[in-house]
Amino acid sequence: MTATSSPGGPVTAGVGTDVGTEVLADVAGRREEIVALCADLVAAPSVNPPGDTRQVAGVVAAALGDRGIDTRTEHTDPLMPSVLAGLDSGRPGAHLILNVHLDTMPPGDEAAWSVPVWELTRRDGRLYGLGMGNMKGAVAAMVTAVDLLEQRRGDWPGRITFAAVSDEVVFGDNGAAFLLRTHPDLLGDGLICGEGPGFERLALGEKGVLWLRVTAVGDPGHSSSVRRGASATARLAEAVRRVDDLTGRRGALPADLTAMADLTGVPGDTGLELTVNVGTVAGGTFIGQVATGATAELDLRLPPGLPADDAEQLVRDTLGDIPGIAVARIKGWDANWTSPDSALATSWQRAARTVRGAPHDPAVRLPASDASRWRQRGVPALCFGPQPTFSAGIDDHAEEDEVLRCAALYTLTALDFLHGTAGS
Structure with missing residues (x-):
């Protein structure tokens, strides 16, 4: 499959230094709120199989509702709801999709865990608990980003859709595949997925x-x-x-x-x-x-x-x-990927320079993710999340600071990307 690129080519920077500083400060001020949301997410089991995500979907919907953001759920299997939220600036621009998944891998041998599986453990700068690396840490970060973007609705054009889907772990048909089949508008013009390739790298594609x-x-x-x-x-x-x-x-x-x-x-x-x-x-x-x-x-x-x-x-x-x-x-x-010169990747790397002082090394993810469903339809898609290594496992965890950095990265990339597509 050929590489995809977003409409309009590379963008010019639309987010100033002051905005980056403000977003970083906003995220830092929400540290305890973000950690508390991680705890609620971990405490809501969503192992796939069997893939029952009703409880964790309720946590996400409630978190957004508490922040004044309306949500709706969609499902083809009532045990596997997806949570959607839409933000519309009212001004012409691109449509950006922010995507996470709600289900987790099984815990494996629970006796081998040194911390509780279903309870957040905060220790030595890490947040432990099933799904923290893949991908409840990213869920908390993206919920935070959606809230920050809603508060800055006047600062960006276009639309944003947050899609927290089910049935991703087994690459099933009851989450993103169902949504794209029944709501083709959810293709959008670009997608940021919270799936981490590990080692603080930016996944441009996957095998x-x-x-x-x-x-x-x-x-x-x-x-x-x-x-x-x-x-x-x-x-x-x-x-x-x-x-x-x-x-x-x-x-x-x-x-x-x-x-x-x-x-x-x-x-x-x-x-x-x-x-x-x-x-x-x-x-x-x-x-x-x-x-x-x-x-x-x-x-x-x-x-x-x-x-x-x-x-x-x-x-x-x-x-x-x-x-x-x-x-x-x-x-x-076939393998699928997005060009590092696409507008979305360019916006991401600008945000990375603001958040961490340097761009992220690109990577090709080893396992598949829902982002491939967008790339295969010609939509540029990036994957980044707080998963520390290649895959989650015993003592699944995320670095606490990295969860916060993800919230800032998602926010600033969205602002930059949408600024660059104003009027399109």
């Missing part, structure tokens, strides 16, 4: 996905008569070995992302590399028989510059000389 099923057949017989490489399991084992060796390959980096090739990155970051995970393996029927059938399911994560069709052909070519092997696609889509 594609390709799921393949590899099947092997072999000659039947008693195990005592087996020949080397003739059983389905032996053939599949060779196939698995070969596809595992494909991990680390790169495609031809698109022109607007070439600067990323020079970044040192962080250890373990495979955003620009192909990875192949053999997720499941099954074969044979009995230990004393030669296996006549075996299957492996592969999860390939595709970097920009390596389309799904090319990756599938690479697997087919790699396995083509193994007898009895067949490859079938389960599902897949």
